[in-house]
Structures are given as C-alpha cells and as structure tokens.
Amino acid sequence: MKTIAILNLKGGTAKTVTAATMARCLSAEYSESVVLIDADQQGNLSQYFGVTDTSQCGNTWTILTDGGGYWPDFVTPISPTLDLIPSGMELARADLPNSGARVTQIEELRTVLAEDGVRYLIIDLPPSLGFVVQASLLAADEVIIPIRLDTFSTAGMAELARQVDDMRSINPRLRVAGILGTQFQRTAYEREVHRLLALESDLPVFQTLIRMSPPVPRSFDAHESILTFSPRCGASIDYRAFVREYLEVHHG
Ligand SMILES: Nc1ncnc2c1ncn2[C@@H]1O[C@H](COP(=O)(O)OP(=O)(O)OP(=O)(O)O)[C@@H](O)[C@H]1O
Numbered sequence: 164m165k166t167i168a169i170l171n172l173k174g175g176t177a178k179t180v181t182a183a184t185m186a187r188c189l190s191a192e193y194s195e196s197v198v199l200i201d202a203d204q205q206g207n208l209s210q211y212f213g214v215t216d217t218s219q220c221g222n223t224w225t226i227l228t229d230g231g232g233y234w235p236d237f238v239t240p241i242s243p244t245l246d247l248i249p250s251g252m253e254l255a256r257a258d259l260p261n262s263g264a265r266v267t268q269i270e271e272l273r274t275v276l277a278e279d280g281v282r283y284l285i286i287d288l289p290p291s292l293g294f295v296v297q298a299s300l301l302a303a304d305e306v307i308i309p310i311r312l313d314t315f316s317t318a319g320m321a322e323l324a325r326q327v328d329d330m331r332s333i334n335p336r337l338r339v340a341g342i343l344g345t346q347f348q349r350t351a352y353e354r355e356v357h358r359l360l361a362l363e364s365d366l367p368v369f370q371t372l373i374r375m376s377p378p379v380p381r382s383f384d385a386h387e388s389i390l391t392f393s394p395r396c397g398a399s400i401d402y403r404a405f406v407r408e409y410l411e412v413h414h415g
C-alpha cells in the first residue's frame with residue numbers, strides 16, 4: 164500500500180486535479196483499489212466529485228477527531244474501486260488550539276485501509292503547512308509536487324525539500340516521488356525551466372509534463388473526471404502518461 168501526499172505550498176498548481184486524476188486513472192484503468200482524502204478545507208476535491216454537504220457523512224474532520232467510525236462506513240463511494248473522504252470548512256477547526264484533532268489519525272487510517280486491501284491512499288493537501296498537512300506527511304510514503312513551470316514556482320522547491328526532510332525525522336519512510344510540471348503551455352521558456360529543474364534540483368522530476376487543456380476546468384464544473392470528460396485532450400493523455408511513468412520508473 165502506498166500513501167501519496169500531493170503537496171505544494173503554492174496555490175493553484177493543480178494539486179487537486181492531479182490527486183483526482185491520478186486516483187481515477189489507477190482505479191479505472193489499472194483496477195487498483197484507491198481511497199482519496201480531501202485534506203483541504205476549501206473542499207475542491209470533494210466538489211469535483213459532486214460532494215458539497217459533508218455534515219452528514221464521514222469526512223476528514225471526523226477522521227481526525229474520532230476515527231470516523233467503522234470502515235468502510237466513513238467513506239463516500241465514487242466507483243467500485245474508488246472511495247473519497249471529503250472535506251468542507253469544518254476542517255479549519257483542526258488548526259485551532261485544543262481542537263481535539265489527533266495528528267496520528269491519518270497514519271492509523273492508513274493501517275486500517277492497508278489491512279483491507281486498499282492499494283493507494285492519495286491525499287490532496289491545501290497550500291499551507293498546518294495541522295492536516297503534518298498529519299498527512301506523518302502517514303505518507305511519498306510526496307508528489309505539482310508545479311507550474313516558472314521561476315517563482317521553482318524557487319520554492321528548496322524550501323519544500325527542506326520541510327519534507329524535516330518530517331523525515333518523525334516519518335523515515337517519507338520521500339519525494341517527484342516534481343510534476345502542470346498547466347504546461349508548450350513554451351520554450353517552460354521547457355527550459357523543466358530542463359534546468361531536472362538538472363539542478365536535488366529532487367526527482369517527472370519527464371511527463373501535463374498540458375494546459377481547456378476541458379479541465381469544464382470537467383470540474385461537470386463533476387466528471389477529465390479522463391472520461393475529454394479522454395483525448397492533452398491533459399488526459401498526459402495524466403495517463405504520468406501515471407505510467409510513476410508506476411514504471413518509480414515502482415519498477
Ligand atoms: N492541465 C490543466 N489544464 C487547464 N486547467 C487546469 C489544468 N490543471 C489545473 N487546471 C485549472 O487550474 C486551477 C487550479 O487547479 P487546482 O484546483 O487543481 O490547483 P490546486 O493546486 O489544487 O489549488 P489550491 O492550491 O487552491 O488547492 C483550476 O481552475 C483547474 O481547473
């Protein structure tokens with residue numbers, strides 16, 4: 164079982180689209196059993212799957228505070244091999260003092276899911292370093308870092324690498340699977356940023372770049388995975404290639 168945290172402290176780098184699409188690809192096209200956690204109080208991942216009211220179902224806040232109840236009652240089924248633990252604004256409470264949230268809860272959830280045969284736990288993180296991110300990195304095996312290919316984004320990489328390194332003192336399993344260039348507009352400048360990143364960064368960089376494709380935001384509004392909403396658009400083709408690269412290069 165692999166627990167993958169999708170992390171970048173910068174906003175709008177396609178963390179949520181990457182988490183949703185990777186999960187959908189692994190479950191629908193590789194028949195893997197996948198659980199997705201929406202760890203962002205913005206709830207974008209949940210909205211992508213059409214879940215807007217989290218008050219009546221198991222959600223990331225209930226997992227952090229009471230474990231969410233009995234597996235699999237606390238997940239929202241999306242398809243036979245894909246389940247979601249959604250989030251909403253209640254998750255903002257996690258950063259308050261004495262919130263009652265326990266930092267080891269996602270780690271404990273991971274153990275339960277692994278025993279039940281879940282192959283991938285994918286966590287969509289917010290662009291911050293609060294309690295939920297700490298709890299997620301404590302449980303994670305790997306971090307995938309989606310970035311936009313500009314110098315502002317790449318400048319933040321060294322700091323992010325340092326923070327993942329720091330977490331390793333309490334979670335020695337944790338490693339960066341790779342940096343993933345997203346929202347690629349096929350400019351020479353972006354290609355150069357990608358080339359330099361691969362050359363100079365201490366972190367692995369995925370070869371695959373995810374093209375900017377107009378159907379992506381529309382698939383969000385339609386609550387449908389880009390892989391089925393527009394199967395042949397650049398982003399769908401690239402996300403499939405990225406998952407192939409992730410499985411082949413990083414997991415032999
Ligand atoms: N390949 C793509 N082509 C076109 N639009 C994209 C692509 N990837 C992401 N987007 C759009 O960019 C915006 C940001 O994407 P997303 O919400 O996944 O980023 P995020 O990193 O999760 O943001 P936040 O930091 O707010 O959580 C969304 O409107 C999304 O539809």
Ligand SMILES: [Mg+2]
Pocket residue numbers: 178179180203207208287288289
């Ligand atoms: Mg997001």
